[in-house]
Amino acid sequence: WTMFLTCPAMPPRPPHPLTPWRWVTTARDNGLAIWHQGAFSSLLMHRRLPGRDLWVLNNPRDIRQVLVTDAAQYTKSPETWRSLKPLIGNSLFISEGEDWRLRRRVIAPMLTGPERMRAYEATMIEVVEEMLGRWERLGEGGELEMGWECIQLAAEVISRALFSFPLGNHTHTIFEAFSQYQATLGRLDLMSLVGLPAWLPRPGESSARRAVGLLEGVVEAIVAAARQRSSPYDDLPELLMGTQSSPQQESLGPTQLRDEFMLALLAGHETTASALSWAYYLLSLDQRVRGELEAEVDRELAGSRPCPGELERLPYTRALVSEVLRLYPPIYQFSRQVRGEASLEGRNLAPGSLIVISPWVLHRHRRYWKNPDAFIPERFLESGGRRRRQCYIPFGAGPRVCPGAGFAMHEMVYALAMSAQRFRLDLRPGTVVEPLGRLTLRPRNDLPMLLSHRRGMPPG
Numbered sequence: 001w002t003m004f005l006t007c008p009a010m011p012p013r014p015p016h017p018l019t020p021w022r023w024v025t026t027a028r029d030n031g032l033a034i035w036h037q038g039a040f041s042s043l044l045m046h047r048r049l050p051g052r053d054l055w056v057l058n059n060p061r062d063i064r065q066v067l068v069t070d071a072a073q074y075t076k077s078p079e080t081w082r083s084l085k086p087l088i089g090n091s092l093f094i095s096e097g098e099d100w101r102l103r104r105r106v107i108a109p110m111l112t113g114p115e116r117m118r119a120y121e122a123t124m125i126e127v128v129e130e131m132l133g134r135w136e137r138l139g140e141g142g143e144l145e146m147g148w149e150c151i152q153l154a155a156e157v158i159s160r161a162l163f164s165f166p167l168g169n170h171t172h173t174i175f176e177a178f179s180q181y182q183a184t185l186g187r188l189d190l191m192s193l194v195g196l197p198a199w200l201p202r203p204g205e206s207s208a209r210r211a212v213g214l215l216e217g218v219v220e221a222i223v224a225a226a227r228q229r230s231s232p233y234d235d236l237p238e239l240l241m242g243t244q245s246s247p248q249q250e251s252l253g254p255t256q257l258r259d260e261f262m263l264a265l266l267a268g269h270e271t272t273a274s275a276l277s278w279a280y281y282l283l284s285l286d287q288r289v290r291g292e293l294e295a296e297v298d299r300e301l302a303g304s305r306p307c308p309g310e311l312e313r314l315p316y317t318r319a320l321v322s323e324v325l326r327l328y329p330p331i332y333q334f335s336r337q338v339r340g341e342a343s344l345e346g347r348n349l350a351p352g353s354l355i356v357i358s359p360w361v362l363h364r365h366r367r368y369w370k371n372p373d374a375f376i377p378e379r380f381l382e383s384g385g386r387r388r389r390q391c392y393i394p395f396g397a398g399p400r401v402c403p404g405a406g407f408a409m410h411e412m413v414y415a416l417a418m419s420a421q422r423f424r425l426d427l428r429p430g431t432v433v434e435p436l437g438r439l440t441l442r443p444r445n446d447l448p449m450l451l452s453h454r455r456g457m458p459p460g
Helices: 018-029 060-069 076-088 095-111 115-137 146-163 172-184 203-229 236-241 253-284 286-299 313-326 405-422
Strands: 044-049 052-057 074-076 142-147 334-338 340-342 348-349 356-357 423-427 435-436 442-443 448-453
Touching: 052 060, 060 076, 060 340, 076 203, 076 253, 076 286, 076 313, 076 334, 095 236, 095 253, 115 146, 115 405, 142 146, 146 172, 146 236, 146 253, 146 405, 172 405, 203 236, 236 253, 253 313, 253 423, 253 442, 286 313, 286 334, 286 405, 313 405, 334 405, 340 405, 405 423
Parallel strands: 052 356
Antiparallel strands: 044 052, 074 334, 142 448, 334 356, 340 348, 423 448, 435 442
């Protein structure tokens, strides 16, 4: 397979580090385009910002120290707070200390456990089947915008699974509002980088507030529906809203509820939808990989609808998803701030220093990956799919690893396997694809795909 490598779209890499001003303006437009060629072989990079140091880590030992061993010494950065707090408040993703531990204890069990996951898988299979039914009605040669298709799927899955709430037309609101937020507060905050105080108004804040208001309207509809239920449900509203009335349980207040519902709804669908969009794009580029995927689902599923608990039968599909997450990690970059005195590899880090870890760079690093820019799912089948720790972190690492990682993997495997049973999707000729890094890693423009039935496969 190494003779037929597909290297998908990525931003151009400058031959040398960008000047400070060009680095800032480039990052403002596209957080992926700041990385020069040398970044993909460097272990540690440094840049002086107004009033503090910025360190970029590519050494697995350093990354493990920051995310795992000494995680308490590194907090979420002010940049993370400024970009996400209006959206998800002080939720599990950005809270710290005892507040974070409370939220984690309450919420994480909702996303783990074999019995619960099997119930979620049934929901995933049901929603994927509904999506494929829409594709059937579109007909041979019809055109789909895959970004929108994947948003519809992922948002509906997370809402039904965690909230027992069919989104319906609310999905349009979520898509448009979050896209607007990404285009405003989802971009690099230049004013913070140059040291201006947080109380000064930022460009796009009013537009972002309107977007947040629309998203809060969806959350309010979910809460209202949950309050009107006559019998208990085993879902997130029951868990979080029930804790308020039980003095024996740790409780979350109304603002905390709003924050966690927003986080579950947005993080639970956006990252999965992004990765799925890239998966369909990659499959449209590489006929060999698509053939391997189709061969596995034909052999293992034999034309039937999968049942919950059958993912073990689809190792190639799972490896494909892992490779998509390597090439296009939805959370392509995250940061920490040094809480007190710290050191990495003998270098002293001043309090307040900014630490950046970029899965986009790490997953394409020339020291850790053979043909790092190529699409090769087989690399996750070698040695049982094990990778060197902290070289592959699409869901983060350490105590703050994403609790929904297993949920997302299951959903993507079912979506790709079930769609590959019946359809092929090919990127419309002439489409230019550019990865765009804002809050998440999305295509800059649409991903128009042409639909065809697989030869010999009956509809439905």
